[in-house]
Amino acid sequence: MRILKYHLSKKLLAGLKVRTELSKAGLSRRDLLKLGASAGGAALLLSAVRWPGISIGGNEIMSPPTDPWREALPIPPVLRSIDPSSGYFNPPPNPYAHQYYTKFPPQKYYFMKVQARLHSFHPQLSKSTIWGFNGTFPGPTIHARYGEPILLRIMNDLPSLADHRGFGLPEVITHLHNAHTAAESDGGPWNWTQRGEYTDHHYLQARAGFTVPETIPPEFRDLSGGDVRETLTTLFFHYHRPDVTAEGVYKGLVGFYLNFDECDTGEEEDLSASAWRLPSGSYDIPLILADKRFDPRTGELFFDTTDLDGVLGDKMTVNGKIQPYLYVKRRKYRFRLLDGGPARFYKVVLRHEGRSYPFTQITHSGNFLERPRRDLMSLEIQVAERSDIVIDFSQFQSGDQVYLANILPMKDGRQPDRDKQLNPDDDDNQLVQFRIEGDAYDPSRIPDFFRPFPPVVLKEVARRRLWRFERGNGLWQINAERFDADLDHRAENLDNPRHQIRRNTAEIWTLENRSGGWEHPVHIHLEEAQVLRINGKDLLNDPKTRQRTDMYRLGANTKIELFMRFRDFPDPNFTRGRIGERTRYVMHCHNTTHEDHAMMVTWNLVPPT
Ligand SMILES: [Cu+2]
Structure with missing residues (x-):
């Protein structure tokens, strides 16, 4: 057919x-x-x-046909730390270029090159040029621990601008989504590198609140003074060059960054009292979902730069392969799902012989839920969201084939068609095939309670802000303005930034979408928020609906109110560069086509008065 x-x-x-x-x-x-x-x-x-x-429409262009379940799921290798005295760190990092460098000196050093390589998405397609961290899509996975600060050097080894062909721009800047990180290491949409240049990122691996330990109850205070309730888990890093982020991420510039801590120790046989013993090691597998389209004339990766709604693919890739399979044992696995975009929303189900089976959600967009959501039959995931789920394959028999399938249809990149449902038993809608093969010892557990969210202290609120996400002048805007990195980087703006937020205050932000025609998955850098209300409905006071997240589902005709706390940055002892540069972060739509055209705004976290 x-x-x-x-x-x-x-x-x-x-x-x-x-x-x-x-x-x-x-x-x-x-x-x-x-x-x-x-x-x-x-x-x-x-x-x-x-x-x-x-x-x-670019979405009408059909990729060449491919047969499903031809290749095994690739699992990205864990990046190895290297000796800082090696040639990779010559010249060495400049300690004066980073906030809190002496308070959190790096203990682990990592190096990656951004490279163009040929990549096979499927054996029936010709190879495509991708861009990858260390030349691979997805890039290597970084394993990080609280209390072990990291220095990550990323070298741009792409072709020069003059030699560049095709989509994307070979100018690299990398954002670690959603780390608690100083502006100069955040990888915001400025200061991208050319071929041969590098960026040093200093990740503190400290929890929010470390500059105000006296405000944190002793039972939640960690060794650095931060708040244990601010712990983050599954993060990812990706290309963030403004105007072309969708193109560069689509081309492969994305990788996982997994935080471990005293509870989520990464060891399912850990007998220490604090350890949760979640499935670990080869039973802890990151999955990046990314839909792609291939030129039917050549079989190569294709990106429609003329599509303003959001680019959709007709081929589902997971970890860089179209519809791969994975052999699994009859036991529990932790899968870290990431919607890699650029624009597709998914609703995933676990299917076997025409029936859906339950699984458990344990995290949402970088944060452990307070309590696991057991017996879920489906789960929505939007662009840039992460959901860690645990699937217990002991509910199946050896020899069974089980599918992770998507049932959420999208006609274009504007929004999913929520009134309809895709057939999860049609292999076009299936993402991964799990092949059940034998038993395995399973010491892993899922606790009934993870950790409480940080408190929402309304008396700290110093200000409310309204951000309207809307269409205007043929593009995408926030409060009637489009992002322009050059305008943003003007001296007058760097000396007196427009949206100033005072350190050590809290604010209530309202995100508003008055249109019925679009949905925007919104991301705010630096800080997690707790959702107070959606369209006036209280979410905070019901344990079932409480959300701590770095992604906000700004649906059609939707208003979301967020409680945000701004602490720790900027470092009061750091005076390098202009005030605007050392304090700036962004908020943007993470439908990366909307982001590029130009639904992004800069805000600055400035010292207390
Ligand atoms: Cu959007």
Whole structure:
């Protein structure tokens, strides 16, 4: 049946041709809009007269057919720390370039190169050029521990701008989502590197609150003075070059960063009293879900730079392979799901012979839930969200085949079609095939309670802010403005930033989407928030709906109120650079197409008055 779908009409070929030419010329729709100067000019540039074929949606272009379950699921290797006296750190990191460097001197040093490589997504497709950390998609996984500060050097080894072809820009800046990190290490949308240059990221591996230990009850205070209730778990790092983040992440620049701690020790046989003993080692597997599209003429990775809604793929990749399989034992596994975007939302189910089976959710977007959600039959995950789930395969028999499938349809990148459901037993909608093979000893456990969320102290609230996410001037805006890194980086703005938040205060932020036509998965750098209300409905006071997260589901016609605490940064002893530079963070839509066009805003965490 697949072959029937694989017919390339003249119209489709014209659509492909124009997109390939635009991509080769390095032109995005945003560039075209800029070139057009006026709305009328832009419309003309994008008109069917000027570009026959542009009226074909990129989402109508069908990838070549592929058979599912041909290759094993790749599991990204764990990155090894290296000796800081080795050549990788010559010249050595500059201690004066980082906030709190002497308080948290690095104990682990890591080095990665960003490289272009040929990558096979599927044996029936030709290889594609990807960009990867150490040349792989996904990049290596970093295992981090609280109390062990990290220095990560990332070298740009991509082709130079002059040699670059295709989509994305070979200018690298890397954000660790959603670490509690100084501005200069956050990897925000500035200061990207060219070929041969590197960025040093200093990750404190300290919990929020470490500068105000006196405010934290002793039973929750860790050795650095931070609040144990601020512990983060499954994070990821990714390319954050403004205007082209979607393209670079789609091209492969993403990897996992897993925090371990005294409870989530990464050892299921840990007999210490604090250890939770979650499934660990080879039973703890990160899964990045990323839909891709391939040029039907060449079989190579294809990105539609003209799609403003959000690019969707018609091939489901997990850890860089289209529809891989994984042999599993009849025991519990921890899977760390990451929606790698650029725009697709998923609702996953566990299927076997026409029935759904239960699993347990233990984390949401970098935070342990207070209590595990057991016996879940489905789970939604939006772009950049992470959900760690535990699947107990002892409910199946050896020889069974079990599928992780997606049932949430999307016609375009604007929003999912929540009134409909995809067929989870159609292999087009299946992501991974689990092949049950034999028994294994299982000492792992899932505790009934993880740890409490930090308190919401409304008397700390110094200010409320309203952020409206909306369409405007043909692009995506926040409070009627588009992000522009150059404008943002002007001296006057760096000396007197626009949105100043005082350290050691709390604020209530309202995120608002008045449109019925779009959904925005919103991300705020640096701080986690707790959701107070959605459309006026209280979430905080019901243990079932309480949420601590770094991603906010700004659905159609939705208003979300968040409680946020801002502590620790900037370092009062750090005076390097302009105030705007050492204090800046961003909030943006993580539908990365919306982010690039240009739904992002800078805010600054400034010293107390
Ligand atoms: Cu959006």
